[in-house]
Amino acid sequence: MNFLAYIGRAVMTVLAQLGALAIFTGRALAAIVSPPVYFRLILVQMMRIGYFSLPVVGLTAFFMGGVLALQIYLGGNRFGAEAIVPQVVVLGITRELGPVIAGLMIAGRVAAAIAAEIGTMKVTEQIDALTTLATNPIKYLVAPRIVAAVVSMPLLTLVGDSIGVLGGYIVSVYSLDFNGPAYLKNTADFLHSDDVTSGLIKAAVFGFIVALMGCYNGFNSKGGAQGVGNATTYAVVSSSILILAADYVLTALLFHK
Amino acid sequence: MTTPKIQLIGVKKRFGSKVVLDGIDLTVEPGSSLVIIGGSGTGKSVTIKSILGIIRPDEGTILVDGEDITHINGAARDKVMRKFGMLFQGAALFDSLPVWENVAFGLIQGRGMARAKARDIAIQKLAKVGLTEDVAFLSPSELSGGMQKRVGLARAIAADPEIIFFDEPTTGLDPIMADIINDLIISTVKDVGATALSITHDMVSARKISDKIAMLYGGKIIWQGPTGDIDRSGNPYVEQFIHGKAEGPIKMAVKA
Numbered sequence: 001m002n003f004l005a006y007i008g009r010a011v012m013t014v015l016a017q018l019g020a021l022a023i024f025t026g027r028a029l030a031a032i033v034s035p036p037v038y039f040r041l042i043l044v045q046m047m048r049i050g051y052f053s054l055p056v057v058g059l060t061a062f063f064m065g066g067v068l069a070l071q072i073y074l075g076g077n078r079f080g081a082e083a084i085v086p087q088v089v090v091l092g093i094t095r096e097l098g099p100v101i102a103g104l105m106i107a108g109r110v111a112a113a114i115a116a117e118i119g120t121m122k123v124t125e126q127i128d129a130l131t132t133l134a135t136n137p138i139k140y141l142v143a144p145r146i147v148a149a150v151v152s153m154p155l156l157t158l159v160g161d162s163i164g165v166l167g168g169y170i171v172s173v174y175s176l177d178f179n180g181p182a183y184l185k186n187t188a189d190f191l192h193s194d195d196v197t198s199g200l201i202k203a204a205v206f207g208f209i210v211a212l213m214g215c216y217n218g219f220n221s222k223g224g225a226q227g228v229g230n231a232t233t234y235a236v237v238s239s240s241i242l243i244l245a246a247d248y249v250l251t252a253l254l255f256h257k
Numbered sequence: 258m259t260t261p262k263i264q265l266i267g268v269k270k271r272f273g274s275k276v277v278l279d280g281i282d283l284t285v286e287p288g289s290s291l292v293i294i295g296g297s298g299t300g301k302s303v304t305i306k307s308i309l310g311i312i313r314p315d316e317g318t319i320l321v322d323g324e325d326i327t328h329i330n331g332a333a334r335d336k337v338m339r340k341f342g343m344l345f346q347g348a349a350l351f352d353s354l355p356v357w358e359n360v361a362f363g364l365i366q367g368r369g370m371a372r373a374k375a376r377d378i379a380i381q382k383l384a385k386v387g388l389t390e391d392v393a394f395l396s397p398s399e400l401s402g403g404m405q406k407r408v409g410l411a412r413a414i415a416a417d418p419e420i421i422f423f424d425e426p427t428t429g430l431d432p433i434m435a436d437i438i439n440d441l442i443i444s445t446v447k448d449v450g451a452t453a454l455s456i457t458h459d460m461v462s463a464r465k466i467s468d469k470i471a472m473l474y475g476g477k478i479i480w481q482g483p484t485g486d487i488d489r490s491g492n493p494y495v496e497q498f499i500h501g502k503a504e505g506p507i508k509m510a511v512k513a
C-alpha cells in the first residue's frame with residue numbers, strides 16, 4: 001500500500017511538472033506573437049546565443065567531421081567501400097551530427113547561462129520588480145531568448161556543417177590519401193538540398209528547446225544560490241535529453257516518405 | 258467618508274499546507290502612511306505581493322480606489338500597476354542595466370517614453386534621492402547597499418505613482434544610512450503626494466515614517482492604530498514586539 005502511494009505521488013508530481021511546463025510554453029508562445037516586439041533585446045540575445053557560440057560549435061564540428069571520415073574509412077575498408085567517405089561524411093554531418101552537436105553545445109553553454117541569469121533575477125526579486133514596472137517578464141525575458149535561439153541555431157548549424165565537412169576533407173586528403181578535387185566533387189554531387197534543410201529545421205527546434213528549458217528552470221528556481229545551481233543543472237540535463245528525443249521524432253517525421 | 262486607497266477584506270493565502278495569511282482586513286486611507294510590523298516570516302512581504310498581484314490570494318478581496326483588483330489580468334492589471342511604485346527589500350535592481358536605465362525602466366518599457374526624455378527624468382529623480390549624475394552611468398553592482406536602496410527608491414517614484422510600497426526599507430543598513438532612507442521616504446512620499454504602505458520590523462523606522470501602524474501576527478492583523486498610540490496599545494503581542502523581548506506570548510517559529 002505504501003509502495004502504491006509512493007508510485008502514485010511520483011506520477012502526480014511528473015504530471016504536475018508537465019502541466020506547468022505546458023502552461024509556461026503556451027504563455028511564452030503567446031508572448032512571442034503579441035506586440036510589442038523587443039528587437040533590441042532579440043539582437044542582444046542573438047549575439048550571446050549565436051555569435052559567441054561560433055568558436056565552440058566550429059571546433060566540435062571540425063573534430064567531428066575528421067573523426068567521422070576516419071571511422072568510415074576504417075569501417076569501409078573491411079568490405080572495400082572506403083571510397084564512400086565523402087558521401088557519408090556530408091550526409092552524416094548535415095542530417096544528424098551538425099544540428100545535434102550544435103544543439104548539445106548550446107544546451108551546455110546557453111541553457112545553463114539563461115537558467116543562471118533568470119534564476120538569479122528570480123531569487124533577487126528582479127522578476128517581481130519587472131511586474132511592478134508594468135512589464136510582463138515572460139515577454140521581456142523569455143520571448144527574446146526563444147526567438148533569438150530559434151533564429152541563431154540554423155545559422156550556427158550551417159557554419160558547423162561547413163566546418164564539419166572541411167574537417168572530413170582535411171583528414172581524408174592529408175591523412176587518407178584521397179584526391180582533393182574528386183572528394184569535393186563527390187560531396188557536392190551526392191548532397192541534396194533536403195539533407196541540409198532537414199538539419200536546419202532540427203536546429204531551429206533544438207534552439208527552441210534550449211531557450212525554453214533555460215527560461216523555465218530559471219523561472220522556477222527557489223531559495224538562493226543553491227536553487228539557482230539546481231536550475232542550471234536541470235536546464236542542461238533536460239534540454240540535452242529533449243534534444244536527442246526530438247531528434248529521433250523529427251528524423252522519423254521528416255524522412256517519412 | 259472617502260473611498261479607501263487600498264482595502265483588504267478577508268485575504269487568505271497558504272503555500273502547500275502552510276497558512277501564511279489567515280484573513281487579513283486592512284484599510285489604507287488616501288495620502289496616509291501605514292506601516293505593517295511583524296516578525297520575520299509572518300507574511301508581510303506576501304501581503305504586499307498580494308496587493309501587487311505578484312502572488313494571487315486564495316480567498317478574499319483586494320480593492321484599490323474602490324475597484325476590485327483581486328482577479329484582474331492583462332491590460333486592466335497593467336493599468337492598476339501604473340498606480341504603484343515599489344521599493345524591494347534587496348532593492349532588486351536590474352544588474353544588466355546602468356543605474357539611470359533602472360530608474361527609467363518603468364517609463365521606457367511600461368509607458369513607451371522616448372529614451373532621451375526618460376533619462377532626463379531619471380537623473381532628476383536620482384537627484385531627489387541625493388545621487389549625482391555620474392552615478393547614473395554606473396552599474397548597480399558598483400554601488401553600496403545604501404546607494405542601491407536610494408536607486409531603488411528613485412525607481413519606485415520615477416513614474417509619480419499614487420501608491421508606494423516599501424518592503425523593509427532600512428533592513429541591512431547602518432543606523433545613519435537607515436535614518437537617511439527614512440527621511441528620503443518621508444520627503445519623496447510627500448513630494449509626489451502618494452499613499453504609502455510599508456512593512457518593517459525596525460521600530461525606529463516604523464515610528465518615524467508612519468501615521469498608522471498595524472501588527473501582523475499568526476496570519477491576522479492583531480492590532481492597529483495611530484502611531485502615537487503604539488506605546489499604550491494594551492496588547493501583549495505588540496508590547497513584546499516593540500520592546501524586543503524574548504519572553505511573552507509571541508512564540509518564534511524556528512523554521513521560517
Ligand SMILES: Nc1ncnc2c1ncn2[C@@H]1O[C@H](COP(=O)(O)OP(=O)(O)O)[C@@H](O)[C@H]1O
Binds near residue numbers: 295300301303513
Ligand atoms: N512563493 C512562495 N512559495 C512558498 N512559500 C512562500 C512564498 N513566499 C513566501 N513564502 C513563505 O511565506 C512565509 C511568509 O513570508 P514573507 O511574507 O516573505 O515573510 P516576511 O514577513 O518576513 O516578509 C514564509 O514562511 C515564506 O517561506
Ligand SMILES: [Mg+2]
Binds near residue numbers: 301425
Ligand atoms: Mg519580507
